[in-house]
Amino acid sequence: MPIPIKNALTIDVEDYFQVSALAPYIDRDSWDRQPCRVERNVNLILGMLSTAHVKATFFTLGWIAERYPQIVKAIVADGHELASHGYGHQRASDQSPEEFKSDVTRAKGLLEDLSGHSVVGYRAPSFSIGEANLWALDTLRECGYRYSSSIYPVRHDHYGMPNAPRFAFAPIKHDQEFVELPATTMRLLGRNFPAAGGGYFRLLPYACSRWLLRQVNRTDRQPAIFYLHPWEIDPEQPRPKGLDAKTRFRHYVNLRHTEPRLRRLMADFNWGRVDQIFLRSRA
Numbered sequence: 178m179p180i181p182i183k184n185a186l187t188i189d190v191e192d193y194f195q196v197s198a199l200a201p202y203i204d205r206d207s208w209d210r211q212p213c214r215v216e217r218n219v220n221l222i223l224g225m226l227s228t229a230h231v232k233a234t235f236f237t238l239g240w241i242a243e244r245y246p247q248i249v250k251a252i253v254a255d256g257h258e259l260a261s262h263g264y265g266h267q268r269a270s271d272q273s274p275e276e277f278k279s280d281v282t283r284a285k286g287l288l289e290d291l292s293g294h295s296v297v298g299y300r301a302p303s304f305s306i307g308e309a310n311l312w313a314l315d316t317l318r319e320c321g322y323r324y325s326s327s328i329y330p331v332r333h334d335h336y337g338m339p340n341a342p343r344f345a346f347a348p349i350k351h352d353q354e355f356v357e358l359p360a361t362t363m364r365l366l367g368r369n370f371p372a373a374g375g376g377y378f379r380l381l382p383y384a385c386s387r388w389l390l391r392q393v394n395r396t397d398r399q400p401a402i403f404y405l406h407p408w409e410i411d412p413e414q415p416r417p418k419g420l421d422a423k424t425r426f427r428h429y430v431n432l433r434h435t436e437p438r439l440r441r442l443m444a445d446f447n448w449g450r451v452d453q454i455f456l457r458s459r460a
C-alpha cells in the first residue's frame with residue numbers, strides 16, 4: 178500500500194546533448210544539428226503518467242519549448258504543471274545577475290505564451306543555486322516566480338549546499354510567499370544522502386531508492402521531490418565519442434532499467450504536481 182503522503186514527481190525537460198556534464202564534449206552551437214530525442218521521450222513519459230493516473234511537474238527549457246511547442250501543449254493538455262528550467266541550460270552559478278534575470282524571464286515568457294498558463298516554478302540547471310548565488314532566489318521572486326526547486330543539500334562535485342534546510346523553506350526575509358523546495362535527501366549518521374532520483378535512481382537498486390523515499394515519508398513525515406530527465410529512459414540515444422570514464426558511467430549507467438523502475442515507483446507512492454502539493458495552502 179502506498180503511504181498516503183503525496184510526493185512531487187518532476188521531469189527536467191531537456192535533451193541528452195544539453196546535460197551539463199556533456200558540455201565539454203558537445204558544443205552549444207551544435208545543438209540545432211544534434212538528432213533530437215526529447216519529443217519521443219517526453220511522449221513516452223506522458224503515456225506512462227496517464228496510465229498510472231499520475232500528475233507531475235515538467236521543468237522545461239525555453240530552448241526546447243521554442244522548437245517543440247507541441248511538447249508544451251501536450252504537457253498542459255494532460256493536466257500537468259508546466260514550469261521553467263531556464264532558457265539555455267546555463268548553470269545559474271555561471272551567470273551574472275543580469276544574465277540570470279534575462280534567462281529566467283525569457284523562459285517564463287516563452288512557456289506562458291505557448292501554454293496560455295502562468296508559470297510559477299523554476300529549477301536551476303544542475304541544481305546550481307547554492308551559498309554563493311542565493312541572490313538568484315530574489316531575482317526569481319522579482320520575475321514573478323513563486324517557488325524554486327534548485328538547491329540540493331548534499332556534497333557533490335558539481336553542485337550542492339550541504340547546510341541548506343532539507344525541506345521547503347522561505348529563503349527571502351519577510352516574504353513567506355516564495356518558497357525553495359530542495360531536492361530530497363535522507364539524513365543518516367549526521368550526513369545528507371541524495372534521495373531525489375536522477376543518476377542515483379539508475380545507479381542504486383530499485384529497492385534502495387524506494388527505501389530512501391519511504392524513510393523520508395515515514396521518518397521525516399515530509400513529501401519527497403523526485404526528478405528525472407527524458408533521456409534517462411532512452412537507451413537508444415546517440416552516444417558522443419571521447420567521454421571520460423566518469424562522465425560515461427554517470428550518463429549511461431542502467432538506462433534500460435529506468436522505465437520499468439519508474440513504473441514501479443509510480444505504483445509504490447502517491448504522486449502529484451509541485452504547485453498542488455506545496456503552494457495550495459499559501460495561495
Ligand SMILES: [Zn+2]
Pocket residue numbers: 189191262266301302303
Ligand atoms: Zn537540466
